[in-house]
Amino acid sequence: MLRLVMPQVVTILVDVLAWGAFHALTGYAAHRLGNERLARDGWLLRQRPFEDNGRWYRRRLHIHRWKDRLPEAGALFAGGISKRELPAGDVAGLELFARETRRAELAHWWAMACGPVFVLWNPPLAAALLITYGVVVNLPFIVTQRYNRFRIDALLGRLAR
Template identity: 80%
Template sequence: MLRLVMPQALTVLVDIVAWGVFHAATGYAAHRLDDRRLARDGWLLRQRPFEDRGRWYRRRLRIHRWKDRLPDAGDLFRGGMSKRHVPTYDVAGLETFARETRRAELAHWWALFCGPLFVLWNPPLAAVLLIAYGVLVNLPFIVIQRYNRFRIDALMDRRGR
């Protein structure tokens, strides 16, 4: 496999900048997605049986205890929306919130999928550590978005959509 060889200090700098660029680029790409593309869960975003409408995250991960401690950059780009609070509890507000959780989840999945690019210029151990970093940084946000969306979906079902 072809691997770029750089001095160690430069490699570390490139790794830091690369993660920043990957997160910014995937966040911006998700921000630019048309709302119609986010109206429904696709294959990646759909609920899995074990998730039990988000209850699994609450029971096993105790997500309700730590999710509000993580930062929210949903309003980083102009026109974006923070997911700290549901905008309104009418159907339109709940659908908007669910759509924005899909957008955020996709951004974090895409950033996580950038991890294997680190094998192009890092030694194997460093590449594994950088990929693990990407998983550790993005997975909690993916879990939070899924948990919130499943709760919103349950609320909309109770209200009769």
């Protein structure tokens, strides 16, 4: 495989800048998604049987103990919405919150998917570490968005009944 070779200091600088750019670009791309595209879960976002309406994350990962310590950048772009708290307690507010968790989850999946690009200019060990970094940094956010959305979806289901 052809690999771009740069001095080590340049490679490290490119790595740092690339991760920053990937997160910014995927966040902006998710921000630009239309609300109609985020109205329901697609294949990637849908709940899996083991998740049990988010209870698996609480039992196994103790997510309720650490999720609020994660940084929140939902309002970073103009018109964005923070997910620190519900925008409103009514059905419309809950649906908006669920939509924003989909947006955030997609942004983190997309950022994590950029990891393999690092094999183009890094030696194998460094590329593996950078891909691992992408997973370690993005997975807690993905898990948190899923946990919150499944809880909101369960609440919306109860309200509908």
